[in-house]
Amino acid sequence: MQGQRFVSIGAMVAGLAVACLLPATSHAAGVLRVEAAWIRSAPPGVPMRAGYATLRNSGDAALVIERASSTQFGAVSIHATINEDGVARMRELPPIRLAPGESVVLEPGGKHLMLMQPNAELAAGAKAVLHFEMDNGSSTDAEFVVRDAPATAGDHAHHH
Numbered sequence: 001m002q003g004q005r006f007v008s009i010g011a012m013v014a015g016l017a018v019a020c021l022l023p024a025t026s027h028a029a030g031v032l033r034v035e036a037a038w039i040r041s042a043p044p045g046v047p048m049r050a051g052y053a054t055l056r057n058s059g060d061a062a063l064v065i066e067r068a069s070s071t072q073f074g075a076v077s078i079h080a081t082i083n084e085d086g087v088a089r090m091r092e093l094p095p096i097r098l099a100p101g102e103s104v105v106l107e108p109g110g111k112h113l114m115l116m117q118p119n120a121e122l123a124a125g126a127k128a129v130l131h132f133e134m135d136n137g138s139s140t141d142a143e144f145v146v147r148d149a150p151a152t153a154g155d156h157a158h159h160h
Contacts, residue, residue, distance in 0.1 A: 030063025030098065032056070032132055034142035039115060040108070041124045041148050049073075049122065051113035051130065051144055052106045057098035064135040065096040072128045074117025081109055090114070095135065108149070122146045 037053035057063050068076045078093045093111065096104055106112045113130070122128060126146040133139045 028061035029059050029138070030057045030061045030100065030134065030136070031059035032063060032065065032098075032134065032138075032140040033058045034130075034132070034140060037130075037142050037144040038149075039122065039128060039144045039146045041122070041146050044121050047117055049115040049118060049146075050108070051076075051115050051128075052108065053113075053142065053144070054103050054105050055096065055098065055132075056103035057100055060100050062097060062099050063138075065098070065132055066135050067095075067133050068113060068130055069133070070115065070128055070130045072119055072122075073115045074119070075114075076116070076130065077114045078106075078111065079114045080111045124148050 033056040035054040035056060037051070039049050039051045042049055055065065065078075068078060070076055078096065079090045080093050081088050082091055083089075088109075092114075098104065104111060115128070124147050128144045128146070129141055130144055131139060131141050
C-alpha cells in the first residue's frame with residue numbers, strides 16, 4: 001500500500017510540474033515594442049503635432065494595435081499621408097495588425113500619429129507618454145521626445 005501511495009504522490013508531483021509549465025509554453029502573445037519615438041516640435045499655439053516611431057511585435061503571436069492615447073493630448077489617432085491627384089491628404093488608419101517579428105514605421109510623409117490638442121506647450125527636449133492598447137486587452141506605454149526636424153515633402157500637409 002505504501003508503494004502505491006508513493007507512486008500516487010510521485011504522479012501528483014509530476015502532474016503539478018507539468019501544469020506549472022503549461023501556461024508559460026502554451027500561451028502565445030504579441031508584445032509591442034516602441035522604438036525611436038519622437039514628436040516633431042511646433043510653434044506655440046499649434047493645435048496638433050505629429051509623432052513618429054517604429055512599432056515592433058517582439059512576441060510570438062500576432063497583435064493588433066487598436067488605439068493610442070495620451071493624458072498630454074486631447075486626442076490621438078493613427079494616420080497616413082496619401083497622395084490623391086498630386087495632393088497630400090491625411091487618412092485615419094484602421095487598427096494596425098503586426099505578425100510576430102513584424103514592424104511598421106511611423107515616419108514623416110507616411111504613417112504617423114496625429115497628436116491633437118496638446119494640454120501644454122511642448123518645446124524641443126520635452127517628453128510625452130503615449131499609451132497603446134491592443135485588441136487582446138494588453139497595453140504598452142512609450143516615452144516620445146519632442147525634437148526639431150527639418151521639413152520633408154508631404155509632412156504636415158493636413159487636408160482631412
